[in-house]
Amino acid sequence: MPYVTVKMLPGRTDEQKRALCEKVTEAVSETVDAPKENITVFIEEMQPEHYGVAGQLFSDKKK
Numbered sequence: 001m002p003y004v005t006v007k008m009l010p011g012r013t014d015e016q017k018r019a020l021c022e023k024v025t026e027a028v029s030e031t032v033d034a035p036k037e038n039i040t041v042f043i044e045e046m047q048p049e050h051y052g053v054a055g056q057l058f059s060d061k062k063k
Contacts, residue, residue, distance in 0.1 A: 001038045010045040
């Protein structure tokens with residue numbers, strides 16, 4: 001049973017998230033020959049102030 005976690009910034013619509021789940025499921029199913037019913041996709045929306053890149057909070061890079 002493959003589990004896939006997608007981490008991304010907030011702001012995508014429910015429609016975009018549905019499409020992402022469908023396409024990720026399809027890609028995993030084709031790649032590892034797993035039934036779609038056994039594939040779980042998690043979408044985690046990350047706040048820019050909750051992680052850093054190159055020693056700087058991502059939220060500070062936008063300023």
